[in-house]
Amino acid sequence: MSELAPATTAGPLRATPWPVVLGRWLLQLAVIVGIYELLVAWMGGNRYLQVVLTQAGIYVILAVSLNLILGYTGQLSIGHAGFMAVGGYAAAILTKFFGVPFALALLAGAAAAGVAGLLVGVPSLRLRGDYLAIATLGFGEIISVLLSLIDEVPVGSRVIDIGGAQGLIGIPRHTTFAWTYVAAVLAIKVVWHFVHSTHGRACIAIREDEVAAEAMGIPATRYKVLSFTLSAMLAGVAGGLYAHQYLYLNPAVAGFMNSVFILVIVVIGGMGSTTGAVAAAIFFTYTNDALPNWMQALHLPASINPPAVRMVLFSLLLILVMLLRPRGLLGGVELTWAQLARAGRLLTGGGRRPGVAKGGAA
Amino acid sequence: MQTTSQPAQHGGRAGRPWGVVALLALLTAGYVAVYGVQQLINGLQLGAIYALIAVGYTMVYGVVKMINFAHGDVYMVGAYVAFGVTAAAAAGQITPGQALLLFGVGMVAAMAGCALLGALIERTAYRPLRNQPRLAALTTAIGVSLLLENLMQIIAGPNPRPFPGLIPLRQLDLAGIVINIRFGVAFLIALVMMAGLQYLVMRTRVGKAMRAVAFDLDAARLMGIDVNRVIAAVFMLGSALAAAAGVLVGVTYARIDPFMGIIPGLKAFVAAVLGGIGNIPGAMVGGLLMGMAEVGVASVRSELTGAVAFLILIVVLLFKPTGLLGERVYDKV
Numbered sequence: 001m002s003e004l005a006p007a008t009t010a011g012p013l014r015a016t017p018w019p020v021v022l023g024r025w026l027l028q029l030a031v032i033v034g035i036y037e038l039l040v041a042w043m044g045g046n047r048y049l050q051v052v053l054t055q056a057g058i059y060v061i062l063a064v065s066l067n068l069i070l071g072y073t074g075q076l077s078i079g080h081a082g083f084m085a086v087g088g089y090a091a092a093i094l095t096k097f098f099g100v101p102f103a104l105a106l107l108a109g110a111a112a113a114g115v116a117g118l119l120v121g122v123p124s125l126r127l128r129g130d131y132l133a134i135a136t137l138g139f140g141e142i143i144s145v146l147l148s149l150i151d152e153v154p155v156g157s158r159v160i161d162i163g164g165a166q167g168l169i170g171i172p173r174h175t176t177f178a179w180t181y182v183a184a185v186l187a188i189k190v191v192w193h194f195v196h197s198t199h200g201r202a203c204i205a206i207r208e209d210e211v212a213a214e215a216m217g218i219p220a221t222r223y224k225v226l227s228f229t230l231s232a233m234l235a236g237v238a239g240g241l242y243a244h245q246y247l248y249l250n251p252a253v254a255g256f257m258n259s260v261f262i263l264v265i266v267v268i269g270g271m272g273s274t275t276g277a278v279a280a281a282i283f284f285t286y287t288n289d290a291l292p293n294w295m296q297a298l299h300l301p302a303s304i305n306p307p308a309v310r311m312v313l314f315s316l317l318l319i320l321v322m323l324l325r326p327r328g329l330l331g332g333v334e335l336t337w338a339q340l341a342r343a344g345r346l347l348t349g350g351g352r353r354p355g356v357a358k359g360g361a362a
Numbered sequence: 363m364q365t366t367s368q369p370a371q372h373g374g375r376a377g378r379p380w381g382v383v384a385l386l387a388l389l390t391a392g393y394v395a396v397y398g399v400q401q402l403i404n405g406l407q408l409g410a411i412y413a414l415i416a417v418g419y420t421m422v423y424g425v426v427k428m429i430n431f432a433h434g435d436v437y438m439v440g441a442y443v444a445f446g447v448t449a450a451a452a453a454g455q456i457t458p459g460q461a462l463l464l465f466g467v468g469m470v471a472a473m474a475g476c477a478l479l480g481a482l483i484e485r486t487a488y489r490p491l492r493n494q495p496r497l498a499a500l501t502t503a504i505g506v507s508l509l510l511e512n513l514m515q516i517i518a519g520p521n522p523r524p525f526p527g528l529i530p531l532r533q534l535d536l537a538g539i540v541i542n543i544r545f546g547v548a549f550l551i552a553l554v555m556m557a558g559l560q561y562l563v564m565r566t567r568v569g570k571a572m573r574a575v576a577f578d579l580d581a582a583r584l585m586g587i588d589v590n591r592v593i594a595a596v597f598m599l600g601s602a603l604a605a606a607a608g609v610l611v612g613v614t615y616a617r618i619d620p621f622m623g624i625i626p627g628l629k630a631f632v633a634a635v636l637g638g639i640g641n642i643p644g645a646m647v648g649g650l651l652m653g654m655a656e657v658g659v660a661s662v663r664s665e666l667t668g669a670v671a672f673l674i675l676i677v678v679l680l681f682k683p684t685g686l687l688g689e690r691v692y693d694k695v
Contacts, residue, residue: 076500123679130429131679133500134631138672141628145668256624260508267501304516311512318505323490326498 036181043177050177054245056285057180058238061187063265063281064274065234070263071271071328072195073227074207075125079136080235080262082143085254087113087236088243089147089162092171095244097160102174106183106240113236114229116143121228126221128210132228140254147251167250168243175245183241187234192274194230203227204272257311261288264314268321270330279335382686386647390654397658400539407545409653410552414607415630416637416645416652417559418600424576424640425596428496431503432483433604434627435510436476438620440605441612442518443475444468445525452526465528465613472609473602480601481594489590514620522619525612548610555606556646559599563642572596576640629656629671636678638688647686 043049066080091109094100100108116139124135148165162168194200202223205213214220243249252258261284269280292306321329333339394402415437422430448468452461487506491499529544563569571592574582583589611626612618633652637644655674660667678685 070497074495074497076497078504123676127679127683130496130500131635131683133429133431134628134635135672135675135679138628138632138675141625142669142672145665149665260504263501263504271497305520308512308515308520311508312516315505315508315512319487319502319509322498322502322505323487326491326494 032185036178039181040177051245052286052289054175054177054180054241055289056282057177057184058241058245059262059265059281059285060184060278061238061241062235062262063269063277064184064187064191065231065238066262066266067269067271067274067277068191068194068203068234069228069231070266071273071277071331072200072207073203073224075224075228076130076133077136077228077231078133078256078259078263079120079138079140079143079254080231081256081258082136082140082254083113083116083232083235084239084242084258085143085147085249085251086116086239087233088239088249088253089168090236091240092168092243092249093160093162095172095174096168096170097155097158102179102244106237109240110233110236113239114233117229117232118225121225121232125224125228137256137259140256140259143254144251147254163250165251167248169248171243171247171249173244173247175241180241180245183237187237188274188278190230190234194227195274199223199226207272257307260311260314264318267318267328270328270333272327273330273333273335275335276328276330276333279330379687382647385686386651389651393654393658397661401657401661402654403539403541405654405657406650407549407653408657409633409650410549410556411607411611411649412626412630412633412652413556413646413649414552414603414610415626416633416649417556417642418604419631420634420637420639420642420645421572421596421600423634424642425572425579425593426488426492426499428488428499429503429631430488430597430600431500431627432506432510433600434623434625434630435507435514436480436483436601436623437604437608437611437626438514438618438623439479439510440472440476440601440608441525441618441622442514442608442620443605444472444609444612445523445618447471448526448528449523452528458530461526461528461530464526465609468528469606469609472605476605476608477598477602480597484594484597489593511620511623518620520620522617525616525618527613527616529613545614548614551610552607555603559603559642562599568592568595625668632671632675632678634685636674636685638685641685641687644685644687 039053043053062080062084066077069075069077087109089109090112091105094105094108095102120135120139121132124131147162150162151164152159152161195203202213202218205216205218206220206223210220239253242253265280265284266277268284269278270276288310291310295304295306295309325331390402393405397405415433418433418436419430422428422433445468448464451464456464483506487502488499491502527544529547532543534541534543534546563572571582571587572595574585574587575589575592575596579589582592607626608618608623611622629652630649633648634645635648636651637646637648652671652674656667656670659670
């Protein structure tokens with residue numbers, strides 16, 4: 001899938017025959033449906049598990065999308081929750097006040113978040129350097145402030161109340177595990193195919209060396225904005241799912257803490273590793289939910305409250321992972337079957353070097 | 363602010379930027395015409411605090427080319443150190459003279475403590491990553507920022523604390539313009555510190571080394587400058603000034619909390635960008651302008667102050683990314 005086109009071979013590249021392509025697609029579909037059926041069977045009627053898994057799915061979308069701009073394009077965005085809030089509010093307003101079908105509302109949320117992404121991205125990504133970080137940080141705070149200021153918005157002849165600082169309540173329940181699962185799979189596929197396309201290679205080139213990439217004729221600004229906008233749109237979808245899962249949105253969704261949570265997931269999971277981001281999103285959503293219970297079991301004094309401890313742990317993890325593995329735990333490595341098999345061989349085969357093992361097999 | 367005989371801050375701008383000076387004079391005159399002298403004074407007082415924080419951002423950016431996200435939290439720690447040193451003593455009956463003495467002690471303790479903290483952060487979290495991609499150092503900086511905030515929340519509690527009023531609270535009426543002594547003193551202290559910084563950077567050996575490292579780190583090393591020590595000195599100096607800003611804010615607004623550093627830190631960074639990142643006088647000017655803009659907007663609609671900084675940032679990035687006094691920087695390949 002990710003083989004470079006051999007530029008030196010004579011003759012045209014031969015396309016993969018269509019039955020093979022079709023077979024691969026069917027196999028992939030079977031695996032996706034199979035995992036879904038397994039998860040549903042595991043959940044059974046357990047409401048708690050359903051909520052956690054749905055939440056995990058939402059954070060998978062957020063992590064995979066942030067990974068696109070952070071891990072593959074190498075631009076630090078620390079306002080991802082801002083785009084999530086924009087998408088969430090847009091979708092929720094559409095379903096609550098205008099009775100728009102859920103799928104359409106999700107797409108509209110993605111579009112709104114994409115426009116916001118363009119507005120933030122175009123000025124700050126034109127420049128080289130770290131301006132995106134500060135612009136996105138400011139953007140998250142601004143969205144949060146604006147949402148808490150706006151109460152009633154006149155739309156045509158009617159006035160809709162989005163709740164201001166109290167938050168938007170009474171959002172219809174639409175999000176199910178199935179919706180989240182499908183959206184997460186689509187998000188993963190979009191990002192996967194994007195980063196393995198010409199455009200994705202351009203983004204990776206920009207991450208590695210922007211000056212060299214531009215010298216190779218890659219329009220750096222255009223690709224950075226493209227990747228950032230796509231990332232914001234996916235975050236908007238996640239926001240829409242989030243809104244229709246919790247039936248309540250408040251401006252704090254756009255806040256810094258939520259953005260940092262997503263950032264921690266991507267950094268720990270490994271920048272530039274989609275599978276790593278997925279694994280880390282599931283792991284951290286679970287840990288995040290379970291931490292208060294674990295702490296209750298430890299009988300700590302009241303001043304040591306779960307949110308503070310959570311952030312201390314996250315920040316220490318961020319610092320340590322950066323110091324020890326600056327590209328993240330799984331930086332640039334995908335968890336593929338081949339990788340897993342190699343790891344298995346390493347464990348069982350008495351520590352043979354992977355290169356040797358591979359050479360021997362071939 | 364710059365002397366013509368010396369090379370400019372980081373770069374080679376010769377002479378004084380008269381165009382910018384004229385623009386600033388025009389801006390100030392317009393501001394007074396719209397909002398009056400009273401608001402100008404209020405704005406400058408707030409702006410001096412932003413300026414003190416902004417110089418730390420800009421100095422660090424100048425030498426290591428990274429945004430030190432933890433800078434706003436160093437400011438917060440400064441306020442808490444002064445609070446810890448003075449709160450118990452100020453709780454009893456004390457004379458104004460004793461209060462001022464206590465203020466001095468708190469200020470020195472905060473500045474010294476935060477200078478050490480700054481050096482510690484640089485040594486443990488940033489120096490090992492200096493040759494890594496910039497993304498790694500930025501992410502670590504966010505981690506350090508969160509760590510400071512939440513450790514402080516665990517140590518001192520999440521609720522705001524009342525900072526002791528160590529400078530007498532008295533109004534001075536100058537021909538209809540009211541100046542609060544407490545705010546006035548804070549403003550003067552900020553100005554003196556910035557003048558001191560300017561002297562230190564332009565007239566001392568350490569300052570010369572800082573300018574050399576900012577100009578070209580590798581060349582400075584070849585000239586026999588101990589680059590690591592200079593960078594540590596920059597972090598210490600910037601952190602001490604941020605701590606001073608924290609103490610001044612504590613005294614004037616009488617309220618500190620573990621998350622007080624986030625928003626002022628963000629605004630101060632925007633002020634540094636507005637002035638031209640890497641340029642110390644630029645950061646001072648940017649800070650003052652930021653304070654003026656915020657007070658001006660607050661007099662119309664107070665909830666919108668948070669949006670001012672962001673708006674300024676977007677406008678600067680769109681129209682003059684190098685800032686008022688900054689220079690175009692070219693990448694060396």
